[in-house]
Amino acid sequence: MPGMDTRGRRPRRDETDAHHQGLPLCDPGERQPGGSPVRIGALAPLTRPGWAEAGRHLLAGLELAVRDVNDAGGIVGRPLELVVRDTAADPRRAATAVDELAGLGVAAVAGEYHSVVARAAAVRADALGLPFLCSSAVLDALTEQPTPWVARLAPPQSRGWRLYADFLLSEGHSRIAVATEPSVYWASGARVLRDRLAPYGGTVVELDMRALTPAAVCDELADHRATALLLLVGHPEPAVPIVESVRRDRRLAGMTIGAPAGQPEFAGWATSLGEDGAGIPFLRYLPERLTPLGARVGTSLRERLAEAPSFVAFEGYDTVAVLAGVLRSSGADRTRTAASWPCVAVEGTRGPIRFSRVPGISVWQWGGAPIQVVDRDPAQPGRFRVLRTG
Known part of the structure; x- marks a missing residue:
């Protein structure tokens, strides 16, 4: 069942947050090369009343990163695959999508642009024990209580x-x-x-x-x-x-x-x-200069979008780059993935990405996001x- 550990129960919050106590929860566990795709659920506003233009850029970044990950060998030999769901800026639709994606066996959920929608997705992912990496929403209180299951790339509002x-x-x-x-x-x-x-x-x-x-x-x-x-x-x-x-x-x-x-x-x-x-x-949310990766990705995004990529497209790319790094070490196990947020060290398009606990923020937060x-x-x-x- 989603969110259960190897003993058939959902981990307590203190277990998943045990890095505070110096426990080795970032251990990669067993690797299983080859086999079926590793699936990531992707949430984005692709139709009205959602901001479909932002959703298109977000999805372009997610898809380009998946292509690059697979060109580089995938997740320990397994292809990475997106399962996309349109939220249309509807919080209830987003929560339902998270339920559906969890049932489909995705290793994690990613994306979303609208803050209120991302909050609904984060709350549902937390309840299910499903890792969620929020790409672009900034609302400080993505969840009411601190959660080990959710991390965010965009800076807090x-x-x-x-x-x-x-x-x-x-x-x-x-x-x-x-x-x-x-x-x-x-x-x-x-x-x-x-x-x-x-x-x-x-x-x-x-x-x-x-x-x-x-x-x-x-x-x-x-x-x-x-x-x-x-x-x-x-x-x-x-x-x-x-x-x-x-x-x-x-x-x-x-x-x-x-x-x-x-x-x-x-x-x-x-x-x-x-x-x-x-x-x-x-x-x-862009730096004065993109990283070398960011410059290359920017060129590819411009070709894919047929226009200049927004910061939202770079957020989408960085989302998959982070998840790919985590999944390579966690073996697509949901509990290990959630425990890996504090261990992330990924060179993104806009700088090095690491997550930490930020006072007043209930999720794992990239503290170095440029503004x-x-x-x-x-x-x-x-x-x-x-x-x-x-």
Whole structure:
């Protein structure tokens, strides 16, 4: 049964976390070359209302890495295989997919972009004793309690959005408005911003997009004398019409528009907004320079996607690179895989990857994930400008 050890029971959390006590839980165990494929479940938003463009990039990275792993001999001679499930940004659909994938005998689950969806997947994977490596979701509380079964590559939201708040302060912004929709993710982001700005006299006014039209947003911005508007909303609706309305309102000339969740990273943003979509700072998770592996992977991803790869595509590639390393040592045993998170030492596309326990974070976390505040250059919207790093 999933999550059971060799004695027919699910390991206690203290057993799987026993590396804290110096116990040798990273032992690779028996290796069994050849035979049937080692299967990994892959979760991604591939249809609406999910952000399908992000899902396409995530899947491209996952698939390219699987190809490279198999070209290099697979998992001790066994081919690596993805079993893909579309979450469509639906938490219940994601939880059901995790159940199905566990029943299919996958060694681990990987992927997902939307934070609320990833949280549902993480909670279900934890309950089943199924290793889950989250690629791209940033919500701090992926699970309610600390778990040995889940690890994450993307930096926690609190870290990235604090850097974004610091960027706003450095640009002289103290009156911030956020156009927001109901979501644990958006509410968490707004709280991070408010907590970071408050000691410096900054204020955050929330504009509820359930009650306001884009034109009404402009009125609120003028009334509050806000100098920056952050889009904590979905794309293309209502983000695109909000940007268009603000850009055309003479009262708001010079207004900074921001999108910390990263919407302007993708080509669809530039296609929808053209020049209006430039000069809007957002968060992305790339270093100043990719590793040599990252440079090679970037070229292959560009060919596969027929466009510049986003940071999400690199997250997908790194996900499989990590899991392949773990599976080669754990023998695709779920318990050994979960026990191997603290032993990971993989050279990824964006730097060396290791996991640790981070205060306030319930899952194994890559602490070295790079963070940038970036925008599209107004003079050349196809070019990105790095505004701050952290």
